Amino acid sequence: MKLINKVTASMLLAAVAIPASAVAAQPTEAMDPITIEGQLPADLDELPEGPKIKGFITARNGAQMQVMSEDGTNVSVLVAEATKVRSTGGFLGLDKDKLTTDALLSGLPVTVETAQWGGGLVATKVSMKDKDLKTALMIQNGTAQRFDQQDTAIAENAAATEALRGRFGDIDQYNVKSQTSVYFDTGKWALSSSDEVRLCEAAAEADAMDNALLLVVGYTDSVGDEDYNQVLSERRAGRVVNYLQQKCGWAPYRMLTPTGMAESDPAADNETEEGKALNRRVTVNILVSKAVDGMEQAGL
Structure with a gap:
């Protein structure tokens, strides 16, 4: 099993330093404002x-x-x-x-x-x-x-983080306890039935660990331009997050902000079809704070 390396982990955790929660919106691009002309209708039943x-x-x-x-x-x-x-x-x-x-x-x-x-x-x-x-x-x-x-x-997010951290104080670093990857067809973000089973198995594994969080990261192969691949990697990560929360019962406040990394950090050579297939992936990382992990290993 290939775990994310320390450099990659540091980059990801710097980008998602605080967990998303059921209260706090995961950081997204600013909403495009909707122009409202007149009053919103009082009766919605007659609208298309x-x-x-x-x-x-x-x-x-x-x-x-x-x-x-x-x-x-x-x-x-x-x-x-x-x-x-x-x-x-x-x-x-x-x-x-x-x-x-x-x-x-x-x-x-x-x-x-x-x-x-x-x-x-x-x-x-x-x-x-x-x-x-x-x-x-x-x-x-x-x-x-x-x-x-x-x-x-x-x-x-900072307020929600304080609620989650509780007695463990300031947690800035995590240990990767396990990693599950699911793979996608070119240009797609749909999950297969076998992938759905594996995601719920990963959620169950994490649920058995005290204070575990999930970090979901989406990737693409090298086909397509940078902007397209960035959006595609985010859609893949978002699809996995939705399934984990809605079908596997994983609580939103135990999820770090999902990240799209496009074609960076390839798992295999993008010069081959086999390598590209391995790079079209989303990884679900089970994380436990180093502070908590150390306490558990010490039997505290």
């Missing part, structure tokens, strides 16, 4: 039906919400007063039919039903699972540092 989007919220800004879909594409939708926000059942006194848009926290896995309006999309209904919303609210209310919703994504 739009696509259904399944993924997780990556950013919120006023009436605009950005969702990363299962194929790794970011989709911006508007949230109106008439948008229905529901969970699969009430908990902690919440009524599933009366959730407000305040429940739409960054990092939360959702299914968004949309309608077409003003040349874009407006959410008619946003659905989520009880357990995901409960986790998001617990993290939001339990962080030692209460942060304002207008803080930057970095500040939000």
Whole structure:
């Protein structure tokens, strides 16, 4: 098994120094603002039906919400007063039919039903699972540092990090305990059934380790230009993250920010077809902080 080398690991961890959480949006490119002409419609039932989007919220800004879909594409939708926000059942006194848009926290896995309006999309209904919303609210209310919703994504991630670190103090370095790779066809980011099984096996292995985090990194071969390969590697990483969270039950707050590395750090020679096939991959790294790992090895 080829583990990421120390130089590569340092680069990745520098880029994703703080874990993503159910509260904190994973850093993404800034949302393109949606121009709203007039008032958002009070009745959405008569609007033409739009696509259904399944993924997780990556950013919120006023009436605009950005969702990363299962194929790794970011989709911006508007949230109106008439948008229905529901969970699969009430908990902690919440009524599933009366959730407000305040429940739409960054990092939360959702299914968004949309309608077409003003040349874009407006959410008619946003659905989520009880357990995901409960986790998001617990993290939001339990962080030692209460942060304002207008803080930057970095500040939000920092607050979530403090909640996760707990008694282990300042954790800046990790040990790679295990690595699983899945492979893709040229220009594709779809997972095979065997890959799906391996991802859930990796999540189960990590879940058996105390305080383990997952770092997902996407790669491409050398075919195509740099910009294309960067987007492709991010889509592959996003597809794997979605599957781990939605199908394998891996909690968003135990996931470091996924990274696309394009054709860098090849696993094999890009001059051969066999080598290219090995480079079209996503690696799922199981990480444990060196501080925690050292305590466990010492029997503390």
